[in-house]
Amino acid sequence: MNPQLLSLSPNNSSLKSRFTLGFLRALKRLNMQTSSSPSPPQTVSSSSSSSPREMCRRYLRIRIAADASMASAVGSRRAWSRTLLLKIRNRQFRSCNSSARRISMKKKCSGRKMKKKLKCDKEINELRKFVPGGEAMDACSLLDEAAHYIKCLNTQVKVMTRIADIYSAT
Amino acid sequence: MSSRRSSRNSRQSGGSRITNISDDQITDLVSKLQQLLPEIRNRRSDKVSASKVLQETCNYIKNLHREVDDLSDRLSQLLATTDMDTDQAAIIRSLLM
Numbered sequence: 001m002n003p004q005l006l007s008l009s010p011n012n013s014s015l016k017s018r019f020t021l022g023f024l025r026a027l028k029r030l031n032m033q034t035s036s037s038p039s040p041p042q043t044v045s046s047s048s049s050s051s052p053r054e055m056c057r058r059y060l061r062i063r064i065a066a067d068a069s070m071a072s073a074v075g076s077r078r079a080w081s082r083t084l085l086l087k088i089r090n091r092q093f094r095s096c097n098s099s100a101r102r103i104s105m106k107k108k109c110s111g112r113k114m115k116k117k118l119k120c121d122k123e124i125n126e127l128r129k130f131v132p133g134g135e136a137m138d139a140c141s142l143l144d145e146a147a148h149y150i151k152c153l154n155t156q157v158k159v160m161t162r163i164a165d166i167y168s169a170t
Numbered sequence: 171m172s173s174r175r176s177s178r179n180s181r182q183s184g185g186s187r188i189t190n191i192s193d194d195q196i197t198d199l200v201s202k203l204q205q206l207l208p209e210i211r212n213r214r215s216d217k218v219s220a221s222k223v224l225q226e227t228c229n230y231i232k233n234l235h236r237e238v239d240d241l242s243d244r245l246s247q248l249l250a251t252t253d254m255d256t257d258q259a260a261i262i263r264s265l266l267m
Contacts, residue, residue, distance in 0.1 A: 017265075020261075020265050021262070024261065024262065027245070027249065030249065031249055055246060055247070055250075058246040058249065059242050059246040061246075062245050062246050062249070063238065066238060066241075066242060119193065119196075120196075120220050120221040120224055122221075123220075123221045123225055123228070124224060126224070126228050127224055127228050127231075130227075130228055130231040130235075139196060140195055140196070140199060143196070143199035143200065143202075143203060146203060146227055147199070147202055147203050147206060149231070150203075150206050150207075150227070150231060150234070151206065153231065153234040153235075153238070156234075156238060157234060157237050157238060157241065159265060160242075160245065161241060162261075162264070162265055163245065163261060163265070164241055166260065166261050166264065167248045167252050168244075168248060
């Protein structure tokens, strides 16, 4: 039997496998969309339309799909994944932008009231920009969320690298 | 640890009272972050200041974002040229096992 099977996690729904399946499903959907859309007659290319705008749009869709599958693999346990999912859904529907802004502003005010001047305030505020939803968190939650966010980003990069390697090898 | 977290939460929900985020809690979390960063994981914690760890965290997240961008770009180019359906089963098998 394959010795690598022993390293498989006992419950099949680990974060890595949830993200992998979700992302592959999204890629398949994207692939079907691009193949079914009619290519413009003036494009002279052997493969499907490779105009710069088309490539840019596809790259954006893949990046959003990667973030969305990572956020839904984590679920709503974490503030950063909730923020990411909200942002992506707002982007898709564009109808509840005002309500989302209202909620984030309310949180920001309550956070500022409770903030105490810390030693590394400048660095902590810098970190807020990189963690989704970081502006509304206090310092302790921010550091906690950042640690989990880094772990998930590592998983994301590992899986995406593996997928790209497999596709480029065939 | 969980009891400390719950007491911190109950303090925050007080509302009007100012939350005392002690430096110990910050140091605790900063050392946890330090374990995740590849560059300064091996150095001893008293040599690395908290602000350095936070700076490295920002840089590391920025690098990871850039890697995800590059990988998305690479995948978008591969998506245009390869047939996906036949490879999906092989991918899942090699990724999850």
